[in-house]
Amino acid sequence: MSPHVKARRGLPYVDPAKHLPHFSWKKRGGAAREVYCEQVPLSQIARRYGTPAFVYSRQAIQDAYRGIERGLAKVPHQVCFAVKANGNLSILNFLASLGSGFDIVSGGELAHLGHLGISGRRIVFSGVGKSREEIREALRYRGNRRDARGILQFNVESPAELEMLIEEASRVSRAAERAPGVSVRVNPDVKAGGHPHIATGLEEHKFGIAWPEARRLYLAHRGAQAIRWQGISAHIGSQIVDLQPFRRALERLASYLLDLRRQGIALEYLDVGGGLGVRYTSEHPASRSDYGRMIAEIAGPLGVKVLLEPGRSIIAESCVLLSRVVYTKSNSRKSFVILDAAMNDLMRPVLYDAPHPITRVVQASSRNENSAERSDIVGPVCETGDTFLVDWPLGSVSQRDLVAIWLAGAYGFAQSSNYNARGRAAEILVYGRTAKLIRRRETYRDLLRTDVLG
Numbered sequence: 001m002s003p004h005v006k007a008r009r010g011l012p013y014v015d016p017a018k019h020l021p022h023f024s025w026k027k028r029g030g031a032a033r034e035v036y037c038e039q040v041p042l043s044q045i046a047r048r049y050g051t052p053a054f055v056y057s058r059q060a061i062q063d064a065y066r067g068i069e070r071g072l073a074k075v076p077h078q079v080c081f082a083v084k085a086n087g088n089l090s091i092l093n094f095l096a097s098l099g100s101g102f103d104i105v106s107g108g109e110l111a112h113l114g115h116l117g118i119s120g121r122r123i124v125f126s127g128v129g130k131s132r133e134e135i136r137e138a139l140r141y142r143g144n145r146r147d148a149r150g151i152l153q154f155n156v157e158s159p160a161e162l163e164m165l166i167e168e169a170s171r172v173s174r175a176a177e178r179a180p181g182v183s184v185r186v187n188p189d190v191k192a193g194g195h196p197h198i199a200t201g202l203e204e205h206k207f208g209i210a211w212p213e214a215r216r217l218y219l220a221h222r223g224a225q226a227i228r229w230q231g232i233s234a235h236i237g238s239q240i241v242d243l244q245p246f247r248r249a250l251e252r253l254a255s256y257l258l259d260l261r262r263q264g265i266a267l268e269y270l271d272v273g274g275g276l277g278v279r280y281t282s283e284h285p286a287s288r289s290d291y292g293r294m295i296a297e298i299a300g301p302l303g304v305k306v307l308l309e310p311g312r313s314i315i316a317e318s319c320v321l322l323s324r325v326v327y328t329k330s331n332s333r334k335s336f337v338i339l340d341a342a343m344n345d346l347m348r349p350v351l352y353d354a355p356h357p358i359t360r361v362v363q364a365s366s367r368n369e370n371s372a373e374r375s376d377i378v379g380p381v382c383e384t385g386d387t388f389l390v391d392w393p394l395g396s397v398s399q400r401d402l403v404a405i406w407l408a409g410a411y412g413f414a415q416s417s418n419y420n421a422r423g424r425a426a427e428i429l430v431y432g433r434t435a436k437l438i439r440r441r442e443t444y445r446d447l448l449r450t451d452v453l454g
């Protein structure tokens with residue numbers, strides 16, 4: 001057995017419809033029970049929009065957002081949703097309507113926000129490799145006519161980046177505008193994160209700057225004209241389920257901030273990054289409001305404004321990847337269920353060995369109901385890695401049966417590709433009894449759009 005499927009092999013059955021509040025099993029008339037997203041049966045969405053499709057509950061997004069806000073109520077704060085977790089325009093627009101700001105990691109993400117007319121005052125730019133062009137774009141950014149130019153904050157991750165930012169900022173004429181606000185992303189050297197690929201807060205990682213070096217930068221540029229020291233930031237990793245590493249990192253960040261204050265550098269913003277985990281199968285993550293309260297408790301006495309960059313904890317649970325069984329087959333050792341969704345739609349299993357529970361969408365006929373038959377749930381892509389779960393007790397399913405691949409909202413569509421010349425899936429937003437297409441499925445024509453016959 002490949003060592004790469006350790007966390008996805010032989011798991012006990014989990015049915016997220018039983019604990020996620022906006023998905024549920026309901027009976028429609030005299031028919032079999034089936035899974036609903038809010039008030040809409042998933043089977044209806046599959047008939048109308050086809051599969052594979054990402055289906056989001058808008059209420060789930062709102063509740064997650066409000067949960068974090070509730071915890072932070074006692075301190076001035078701005079939640080900045082991490083766009084890389086999910087960049088769908090309708091979802092970003094909905095989050096903006098709730099008051100969310102945005103954390104971006106590329107010029108492309110900034111262009112998305114510009115398309116929506118999001119104010120620069122709500123945008124934080126993170127990332128270890130911002131190009132000169134991207135820095136220029138952010139300095140010139142104007143989300144709408146009333147906006148001053150620029151964004152709320154650049155989180156710089158190296159001395160070289162700071163140099164480039166100062167160079168570019170000095171070129172921009174600033175008749176009426178203030179110098180751009182800058183923070184250093186400090187690497188607090190705290191171990192956290194669900195998987196080696198998503199732990200970012202250790203000295204060995206490429207992210208951030210170790211404190212002694214960061215401190216030197218703050219002091220060396222205290223009198224800078226082209227930029228304005230405004231904050232300090234950290235982001236220690238992703239899918240972190242305990243509050244302890246967050247607390248440790250935050251306490252370090254707070255002590256750095258006080259150190260700078262003693263040196264006469266008064267920062268306005270404390271940016272605590274993102275990283276709160278969710279329950280995929282058996283995890284027990286801290287609640288969003290406890291997480292917010294812990295932050296408020298440490299940040300409150302500092303008298304600063306808190307910036308928070310959650311991605312996964314806002315969007316992961318809101319979504320299922322709806323898929324159909326194409327074939328089933330078995331050999332002397334194993335049963336396989338072959339879906340029409342694949343690793344190009346959802347990379348997380350092969351990339352992080354992430355276990356996404358998979359369930360039926362319509363209850364089985366009584367004959368099969370109690371079957372705990374285990375099978376490998378795979379996609380059609382020509383890679384052994386194209387496996388969602390190994391020895392998963394899905395029970396017996398047949399061709400054309402619908403299944404839900406749960407918790408697909410974060411780093412789901414966002415990481416999807418056209419591998420095997422597969423068009424990317426449709427996305428559907430559900431609110432109450434309404435289901436709305438928010439991204440159409442890609443066609444063969446879309447796939448050919450950028451090819452140039454040379």
Ligand SMILES: *Cc1c(COP(=O)(O)O)cnc(C)c1O
Pocket residue numbers: 082084085103105126127235237238239273274275276309310311312313410
């Ligand atoms: C990815 C990222 C986030 C969001 O992380 P989640 O685990 O999705 O909450 C926040 N800040 C930065 C700098 C990131 O790179």
